[in-house]
Amino acid sequence: MARGDELDVVLNDQLITDDEWISLAKVLKRETELPSSHEERRRFINEYLRHAWGHSVRNLAREWYEPDYLPIVREVAQELKLSTKDHHSVEEIEIKIIGEVVDRYKDKIIKEKGRDAWLEIEKEIEDEIQVKIKRGEISEKLANQLRGIAPGGIVAAIIAGRLAGFALYIAVNQVFFAICRLLGVRIGVAVAGPIIGGTLSILLGPIGWGLSAAWMIYDFGNTNWGKVIPAVVIVACIRLRLQNEGE
DSSP states (O other), X not given: OOTTSHHHHHHTXXXXXXXXXXXXXXXXXXXGGOOSSHHHHHHXXXXXXXXXXXXXXXXXXXXXXXXXXXXXXXXXXXXXXXXXXXXXXXXXXXXXXXXXXXXXXXXXXXXXXXXXXXXXXXXXXXXXXXXXXXXXXXXXXXXXXHHTSOTTOHHHHHHTTOOOHHHHHHHHHHHHHHHHHHHTOOXXXXXXXXXXXXXXXXXXXXXXXXXXXXXXXXXXXSOOHHHHHHHHHHHHHHHHHHHTTTO
């Protein structure tokens, strides 16, 4: 079912922004090759994300929409030591992956910069979300979801899977904003794409903080987790935004 599967549906959506396309191309190390038209971009990201996961030799005979996205997401979860069940959907597994990545951010920053640095991030996340609520930038329904989380508890809620939908998207974006600032990464206005892509490529890519040596570029014939993991997280965040665009 690969063509028209959960990845292809996201990439086929006309509401994907240029920044999100660029972020996907960037973590796949194909930024300079990104085509200009939507259909060409759809095919381009489909091909390079799927083939980054697959075996290099087998990729020679694969179509741009092969293999299916579900086994890719399942194997990413497995690589992150996450437990999944056969009945879990792509969306459910993506949320688990987001929680795990945020948790690893937390552990890494505490180890490298101390607990106070992480507490500062948590406070900044809480403060920024409260500002959004006061300005009316967040719907009342969503505001009520976020108000129910005690100060300092947004990150814990993400990790525990207590947030879903657009609430999760907002919270994860605030995490990435705060981490970017802590690391001194330049960010523009509230544009999720380059923030998610830029931060993840620093933390998960072969250069920079790399959360694990296992995520470095593998030898020929192996999955390149340094590309696949951040790309899957970006797709997950784009999906959350698109599903809740009205909100």
